[in-house]
Amino acid sequence: RQRKHAIRKQLHAQLAEMWASYPHLNALFSRFKNPDGHPYSDNHPIYESNVGQFSFLPLVTDRLASICELDILFLRREPIGNMVFNRGGDIDNRIKALFDALRMPEKPDELPDSAMPEDSEKPFFCLLESDRLITSFRIESERLLGPMKPEDSANVKLVIRATIKVHKLTYWNMGLGETI
Numbered sequence: 186r187q188r189k190h191a192i193r194k195q196l197h198a199q200l201a202e203m204w205a206s207y208p209h210l211n212a213l214f215s216r217f218k219n220p221d222g223h224p225y226s227d228n229h230p231i232y233e234s235n236v237g238q239f240s241f242l243p244l245v246t247d248r249l250a251s252i253c254e255l256d257i258l259f260l261r262r263e264p265i266g267n268m269v270f271n272r273g274g275d276i277d278n279r280i281k282a283l284f285d286a287l288r289m290p291e292k293p294d295e296l297p298d299s300a301m302p303e304d305s306e307k308p309f310f311c312l313l314e315s316d317r318l319i320t321s322f323r324i325e326s327e328r329l330l331g332p333m334k335p336e337d338s339a340n341v342k343l344v345i346r347a348t349i350k351v352h353k354l355t356y357w358n359m360g361l362g363e364t365i
Contacts, residue, residue: 186297192286193311200244200310209360210244233308237293238301242308245318250353251361253313255322257283258344260329280324283343288313312347320350 204210233240245253257280289311290296302309313319329342351358 186295189282189286189295190297190300192283193309194306196287196312197306197310200312201305204242204244204310207360213357234289234314236290237296239290239296239306240302240308241289241311243289243311243314245312245347245349246314247318249351249358249361250355251349251351251358252318252320254320254348254350256346256348257322257324259324259326260342260344261326262329262333262340264328276324279341280322284316284319287311287319288316 204214233242235241245251259279285295289309349361351361
């Protein structure tokens with residue numbers, strides 16, 4: 186739970202910047218909130234979902250008729266060819282943990298017990314409503330080079346390209362199909 190939430194927090198900051206800087210997302214978010222911070226309508230296609238103390242705002246959702254394809258560059262400290270079995274966990278467990286971190290939690294027990302949103306995490310931006318909205322993914326693995334401290338041996342760096350597609354065009358999702 187702790188690791189997944191740490192990943193979520195890293196992604197939140199990047200997604201918050203994206204919501205603020207992409208004109209279509211900024212307009213969609215602006216129309217979602219009035220000055221008092223209340224939704225204009227329950228029919229609006231974006232929504233916050235409360236889980237524990239957090240209010241999550243996913244980008245890829247059923248209501249926006251959107252899906253996501255992922256290209257992942259997985260940089261790790263292990264030698265080339267040692268991706269499936271290694272001291273950091275096998276690849277399927279690592280990818281499952283990443284997919285869980287990309288989506289909003291479904292229940293409060295998926296969050297660390299002591300987790301509380303910071304002011305900049307209201308709302309808490311996440312990529313996916315559900316990991317079932319991932320329709321394809323590709324993983325490329327490379328060795329992470331450079332100076333390393335002993336405590337960094339299991340750390341990885343990820344470069345994730347998310348391609349968002351809409352499967353049913355609506356007024357709300359017309360500018361959504363982009364690579365982020």
